Amino acid sequence: MKIFSAEQLYEADKVTVEKQQITSEALMERAGIQIFNWLHQRLNGAPVPIRIFCGIGNNGGDGLVVGRMLIEHGYNVIVYVVNCSDKRSKNFLLNYDRIKNVTKKWPILMKGEDDFPEINAEDIIVDAIFGIGLNRCPGGWVKKLIQYLNESSAFKLAIDIPSGLYPNAPLEDTEAVLKANHTLTFQTPKLAFFLPETAPYASNFDAFEIGLDIEFLQTTEPLAQLIGKLEAQRFYRPREKFDHKGTYGHALIVAGSYGKIGAAVLSTTAAFRIGAGMVTAFVPKCGYSILQTTVPEAMVVTDSENDYLTQLSIEFEPSAMGIGMGIGKKEATVKALDGILKSKKDIPMVLDADALNILSEKKSMLKLLPKNTILTPHPGELKRLIGDWKNDYDKLEKTRQFSEKYEVIVIIKGAYTVTVYGEKLYINTTGNPGMGTAGSGDALCGVITGLLSQGYDPLLASVFGVYMHGRAGDIAAGQLGYEAVMTGDVIDNLSEAYLDLFARQEPSTTEPDEKK
Ligand SMILES: NC(=O)C1=CN([C@@H]2O[C@H](COP(=O)(O)OP(=O)(O)OC[C@H]3O[C@@H](n4cnc5c(N)ncnc54)[C@H](OP(=O)(O)O)[C@@H]3O)[C@@H](O)[C@H]2O)[C@H](O)CC1
Ligand SMILES: [K+]
Secondary structure, three states, rough: OEEEEEHHHHHHHHHHHHHHOOOOOHHHHHHHHHHHHHHHHHHHOOOOOEEEOOOOOOHHHHHHHHHHHHHHHHOOOEEEEEEOOOOHHHHHHHHHHHHHHOOOOOOOEEEEEEOOOOOOOOOOEEEEEOOOOOOOOOOHHHHHHHHHHHOOEEEEEOOOOOOOOOOOOOOOOOHHOOOOOOEEOOOOOOOOHHHOOOHHHHEEEEEEOOOOOOHHHHHHHOOEEEOOOHHHHHHHHOOOOOOOOHHEEEEOOOOOOOOOHHHHHHHHHHHHHHHOOEEEEEEEEHHHHHHHOOOOOOEEOOOOOOOOOOOOOOOOOOOOEEEEOOOOOOHHHHHHHHHHHHHHHOOOOEEEEHHHHHHHHHHHHHHHOOOOEEEEOHHHHHHHHHHOOOOHHHHHHHHHHHHHOOEEEEEEEOOOOOEOOOOOEEEEEEOHHHHHOOOOHHHHHHHHHHHHHHHOOHHHHHHHHHHHHHHHHHHHHHOOOOOOHHHHOOOOOHHHHHHHHHOOOOOOOOOOOOOO
């Protein structure tokens, strides 16, 4: 799914109205009915007070449409107009008149703190104050209203975007954003929903299609691509009957040091589970028996040194390499990495963990990175590589510049892992808090190396690998609960993640339309 900017959504709106020869108010009606349906399916006529706070733009217009539909269906609705300015959008006014046709209870005009209503915990708050048209930080009594609503324990449903959040720009004031329990957003989720500083305000959301012009949506380069099952299915490369282990390549995992051989075990196993034909682990001598015992499928080549890596020496040409997990930063290991980068220019590779820390400390080595090398930093490692950032958008911009400068792919690990490839951003939708466990990154590096070795191109291996790793983690968490998940469980479930890619979803009996 594509994620568009506010500007692109306004343009899509305009093009749709022109091409479909509909009015913008019809588009608003399409949007409103989806919100109404969502509420109606859940409330089923319950007489709970629904308090709709409408701004004076089209987000407020959406609120009025929903209010009208709810009133027509007998719900207990109280509509407020948050008079943040004396302006009114055309479609706000139109729907303001319409709501008057269905009720004698006119919308309540709010002009200041004295107008804040009492709200009970069992009420429902619908936030239609600001949408994607927010153009400055909410202040004065409107900010106080947002804080007042946040203090209430009533369920808060945001229309399109929680008020106070910019769809694709940094947050200015954390006190001036509605913390929604659920957000119903139009056409595409907004970029802010996926970035660490702003995602908590929209932690649960559904996106509703409102029939915007398909050609525009298909041909417009988005801000980012959201990677879910549909996208992952397209990335998958089916196997042919007469393929053999040679077809799926020979991956090399360069990992481990004394006390950290487990990192090599996890990466090697993950590379196998994702489908590498053969995997060799290159480890310090102390890792030999451990690897041979725990992963008998793997071949093991050892360094001359017992405890850490000093020089790669192998007698075959790997089809892909995963380097860095648990290798430490000893001077001899730094030299070993330098030697690999200088001698293995044509082999697709993933660098993780200590390999990244070495690069951060010896930035001159960055220019040795072969084109399209994949780096998999968590935020701490990223900071060491690219320097600090002011906010999430600055982080993305700096990562973009880094990716372009060194012609590398950067995978920023996090709740929503983001793959950055020059101008392109891919946001992953799988994964869960259970995966915040030791070895998770080792497994991811093994997965991506295993995909590279099978011939996936580096960008696909990155985006598909991140998806599969997260999906395996989701399946593991479904079996074990977040707390109990260990990285071995994630790796074990890579097989289920493959099977799940093409499994047909059982229809839910309780909530037929809810997206999982
Ligand atoms: N294609 C779609 O996605 C559709 C979206 N719809 C809905 O429309 C809104 C966007 O509506 P818009 O009218 O452009 O913007 P807003 O409703 O978000 O608000 C704009 C008004 O708010 C004023 N404003 C902005 N920031 C502040 C602030 N900090 N304090 C006070 N007032 C503020 C702004 O005032 P100006 O003085 O700058 O004019 C505007 O008056 C979208 O989010 C969807 O909900 C359609 O319904 C369907 C198609
Ligand atoms: K809103």
